[in-house]
Amino acid sequence: MRNEIMYDAVMAEVAYRREQLEKASRPGRRWFGRTKTEVRVPEQRRPSTIELARAR
Numbered sequence: 802m803r804n805e806i807m808y809d810a811v812m813a814e815v816a817y818r819r820e821q822l823e824k825a826s827r828p829g830r831r832w833f834g835r836t837k838t839e840v841r842v843p844e845q846r847r848p849s850t851i852e853l854a855r856a857r
Contacts, residue, residue, distance in 0.1 A: 848856070
């Protein structure tokens with residue numbers, strides 16, 4: 802029960818601070834509407850037999 806009360810209090814504080822940041826920032830959603838850069842993971846490949854032999 803206490804954890805739920807703490808969680809609610811923290812979430813209320815986060816919402817309040819976010820609202821204050823949005824009010825203080827320039828017009829537009831400067832902080833929270835930013836587009837996220839896409840992360841691309843290169844395609845994985847298996848080592849060749851020569852590479853496996855060298856590793857041993």
